[in-house]
Amino acid sequence: MKMPTRIAVVDKDLCQPRKCSQECIRFCPVVRTGKRAIYFDEQLNRPVITDLCTACGICVRKCPFEAITIINLPSELDEHCVHQYGPSGFKLFKLPMLKQGKVIGVIGQNALGKTTIANILAGSIIPNLCSGNGSKDEVVRRFRGTELQTYFTRLYGNRLRVVHKTQYIELIPMVIKGKVKEALMRINGDESKVLEVAGKLNLTHLLNRDINVLSGGELQRLAIAAAILRGGDVYIFDEPTTHLDITERLRVAKAISELTSGNRYVLIIDHDLAVLDYLADLVVILYGKPGAYGIVSSIKGAKEGINEYLKGYLASENMLIRREAITFKSTPPPREVRKERVLVEWSDVVKNLGDFKLIARSGQLMRGEVVGVLGPNGIGKTTFARILVGELQPDEGVVMPYGVVRISYKPQYIRDIAVKYPELTVSSIIGKVAGVDYREKPHWPDLANGLLLTPIMDKSLRELSGGELQRVMIAAALLKDAELYVLDEPMAYLDIEQRIKTARVIARLAEEKEATVLFIEHDVTMLDYVSSSVMVFEGEPGKLGTANPPIDLRKGMNIFFKAQDITFRRDAHNGRPRINKKDSVMDRIQREIGEYYYYVTEKE
Structure with missing residues (x-):
């Protein structure tokens, strides 16, 4: 019988050695036998838990700052460990399978490894395969027989140009100065291309504006325009819809979806489920314990994946990730105006x-x-x-x-x-x-x-x-x-x-x-x-x-989305709003009956 793989994590943000008598080390029963299951690493400035740990849980209970986590996972995950941040640090298991000509969406909590995934696929991080000394050749061998083998072979052979739009758009004015058009022209000297992309993202009226006076939404669109103008074989967009209104989100979604032509790879990490459902062809779900470990699910269709996430149960993994399902009201109550x-x-x-x-x-x-x-x-x-x-x-x-x-x-x-x-x-x-x-x-x-x-x-x-x-x-x-x-x-x-x-x-x-x-x-x-x-x-x-x-709510939503020229249908399983493709059958039906938002579909 296979023993479970053990994850022992000491959170560097929670651990406070200056305020602590290091009871986690003093009370470890393995230490008292003359061995070292836990020791203090002066360079890391925190305890490190070794493979001798028996998962008795004493150090977890003794730590006054709740900094230690010990988790048993199925031993089958050992061979899927992709990256670990140092001894007793966060572990990432598996990676999304990128597919040419498809938009892959990533859903999941923060601190489960989404940014790590983006950096690995962008080539900024060479995954250590949890052995501490991973190399490019080992990474290629690890994923042999999968589409990721081809991807990493091309990436590490400098045959893929990666464009990575990070989530931290507020830093843009600190590093880029001047007018919007000047900044975009420095990226791509083709003025007609700059004007074309600016038009797609509603930036034309901002081209002569200083970058340091742009709003959050304007900075977001500038960052996306810059990514598109760089021209790549791989596009990774980390939270591209933050600060954007729904019309701008759909405009951005359309621009990103056009990048899939020419067999490019596109990965999008976002928390807006309606836009992710509209944009992504396929999704993966990240689950685990924030700060301790993250596991990438198998790849799923966008609708099925988002519904499984909301239900809290991943069928192909037989994994419960949330005890309560998330559902939405398909028929909201009317508003009662009462003077008192x-x-x-x-x-x-x-x-x-x-x-x-x-x-x-x-x-x-x-x-x-x-x-x-x-x-x-x-x-x-x-x-x-x-x-x-x-x-x-x-x-x-x-x-x-x-x-x-x-x-x-x-x-x-x-x-x-x-x-x-x-x-x-x-x-x-x-x-x-x-x-x-x-x-x-x-x-x-x-x-x-x-x-x-x-x-x-x-x-x-x-x-x-x-x-x-x-x-x-x-x-x-x-x-x-x-x-x-x-x-x-x-x-x-x-x-x-x-x-x-x-x-x-x-x-x-x-x-x-x-x-x-x-x-x-x-x-x-x-x-x-x-x-x-x-x-x-x-x-x-x-x-x-x-x-x-x-x-x-019903009347207001219909008024707003009619003005925005957008229709939503409701998912038959959980009632969540889903954006209709323009001129699709459902879009035309809802426009004819004047129901722009609360149209409940039959089982799809």
Whole structure:
């Protein structure tokens, strides 16, 4: 009988040797027999667990910082171990099988190895095959008989040009200066090609703008344009839809799908399930324990793979990855306007900001509802949020709260907070926003576990990545005692599991505290999952925006997607929204009956 393979991981972020008596080493029963199952590595500055470990679990229980994880996995996985980050470090098992002429999507939580996969396939990391001394020749031999053997042979023989669009677009203004067109022309000197790609990604009007004044969505499109203009045989896109509205996401999806011509390889890592379903031909699912190990599933059709992920059970692997299935409401309830439940009301409001004008038609927010906010970028959603929380005063009209309304606001751009308080720790900033007793609040365990906050609680804000800072500020905003929560793009940088868990906390806040949540978001799947009503913003981005009052979810979604010229159908198994291909049979049927969003298909 084969023994299970053992994964013993010491998390470098959680381990704090200066504050510890190293009880994990002192109490190890193997050490007491004169052998060394665990020892302290001075160079790594943390304990390392050896193959002598018997998985008794004593060190796991003795560690005061929960830094040690020991997991038994089937021995069959040993031969599939692709890369390990040092002794007792994270392990990645298997890789996605890339296919020429196909878009391969990757679904899974953060900290399971998605970026490692991207770097291995881009050639930035030579996988060590968990032996510590992997070479290019060994990698090719490991994957013999598969499509990856051909891929790595060509990659390591310099016969593949790889273009890798990373997720960290906020770094672009720090390393690239000048106008947008100048930057693109330095990448590809063919002006007609630059103009063609700019037109596809709606960048034409930005070509003479300085890069350092671009918004997050504009930087994202610039990064994608730069990737396309580089011209490659392999394209890897890491989170290409962050900060983009739904129309821009589909525009980007179309541009990426066109890259598959000429038998190119395309890999996309994204957390927007609707766009991933629309763009990817095939998907793989990453599962495991974040920070400890990640396993790549077998390749699946996009629809089947996403449905298996939402169900929480991978059929071909016979693996349960989540105890609860995720389903969506196909017939949302109508919105009931009751005067005694109104929390905030506003008259017709006008605000001028330079060349932009926002007109918000009179409306009201009621206790206990989550109001999703839909609209393209540059249409005034953030401006309306800032008026609502009192950061901006309207030029005309008034916002009228009913009684004393405490407000919790998570702004769209949060990097300024880290600049203002660079030395504050995560624990301190959450306490500053939500109160020093935040750990005693009922939603703290869900947020701490769901947003992976425990490993970073003692980090200073200047040490955090953009994604980590986002998770911290979401938790702080949701833990604050308030009647009105205004959340501007809270799902950016979160993985799918984190989005679902955050959405559930938002829904519980509205239901249990009878709080009101204004939820500004571009991820249609999450808007559909958590919203009970919707505000639709219309107009001309950058010039004029009109904010319509909250209405029924069904009616609002139909109005918005009719204006965007997009139709969605509902999956027969779980009700999730799926984008229809333009002029497909389903698209034409739904346009004829005027049902742009809540059309439930029969079994497909």
